[in-house]
Amino acid sequence: QVQLVQSGAEVKMPGASVKVSCKASGYNFNAYTMKWVRQAPGQGLEWMGRINANNGGTFSAQKFQGRITMTRDTSISTDYLELNSLTSDDTAVYFCARDSGLGGSMDHWGQGTLVTVSS
Amino acid sequence: QSALTQPPSASGSPGQSVTISCTGTSSDVGGYNYVSWYQQHPGKVPKLMIYEVTKRPSGVPDRFSGSKSGNTASLTVSGLQAEDEADYYCTSFAGGYDMVFGGGTKLTVL
Numbered sequence: 322q323v324q325l326v327q328s329g330a331e332v333k334m335p336g337a338s339v340k341v342s343c344k345a346s347g348y349n350f351n352a353y354t355m356k357w358v359r360q361a362p363g364q365g366l367e368w369m370g371r372i373n374a375n376n377g378g379t380f381s382a383q384k385f386q387g388r389i390t391m392t393r394d395t396s397i398s399t400d401y402l403e404l405n406s407l408t409s410d411d412t413a414v415y416f417c418a419r420d421s422g423l424g425g426s427m428d429h430w431g432q433g434t435l436v437t438v439s440s
Numbered sequence: 441q442s443a444l445t446q447p448p449s450a451s452g453s454p455g456q457s458v459t460i461s462c463t464g465t466s467s468d469v470g471g472y473n474y475v476s477w478y479q480q481h482p483g484k485v486p487k488l489m490i491y492e493v494t495k496r497p498s499g500v501p502d503r504f505s506g507s508k509s510g511n512t513a514s515l516t517v518s519g520l521q522a523e524d525e526a527d528y529y530c531t532s533f534a535g536g537y538d539m540v541f542g543g544g545t546k547l548t549v550l
Contacts, residue, residue: 358486358541365443365544366478366486366529371537380537416485424474425533426491433485 323347325417325431332437333407340403341434343417350398354420356427357391357402359413367413371420372400407438444469444530444542451548452520460545462513462530468540470511474533477506477515480544481526489528490515517547525549 328342343355357369370381372391379391390403400417415434418427445463452458462469462477469475477490488497490506493513503518513532517524530542 366480366541368531368539368541382538418486421488421491423495424476424492425531425539426476426488427478427486428488428497430485
């Protein structure tokens with residue numbers, strides 16, 4: 322079965338960077354685009370960006386451009402999200418989600434990684 | 441890209457129907473048939489309920505249905521059940537590789 326397993330919770334100082342991993346299994350990793358979504362405490366879902374399956378190209382939401390990096394290691398079926406220059410506003414649960422290929426919908430989600438930014 | 445507009449809350453009694461709206465623009469909801477809906481219970485991972493405006497993934501009850509008119513998409517839950525109480529989010533393709541979420545609607549089963 323399809324599984325997306327994310328790395329554990331992180332606590333970071335303001336100004337630091339965080340890197341979250343998302344290990345996929347149960348499907349052809351190279352055939353599916355991965356998306357990243359975050360959710361601040363008590364808030365809604367926010368789309369962050371995507372890494373394309375076919376060429377590893379990335380696209381991020383405008384508000385994150387310049388401080389987000391998404392990468393992929395196909396040898397271990399793992400995607401990574403790195404976010405730089407963290408502030409308290411970046412405190413959130415970060416999800417990876419597989420793009421189903423059907424209208425951009427996300428059919429499988431990781432369990433989420435809580436990133437807390439605090440001094 | 442501005443967020444799609446959803447009502448903050450909706451409610452209905454067991455067995456009733458409730459409809460949640462999701463309003464965007466001609467650059468997102470109105471321009472493409474790529475609206476999806478997600479259900480999220482507290483502390484849980486979002487679950488895909490509707491994709492491409494009207495389609496249900498396997499395993500999603502047919503009590504859940506989607507539609508679209510102009511720049512507004514809608515999710516209708518018929519025959520409300522207690523387990524339908526959750527937050528619901530719409531998303532839409534917004535051109536290129538972009539996408540946008542709605543702010544979410546808390547559905548309460550009275």
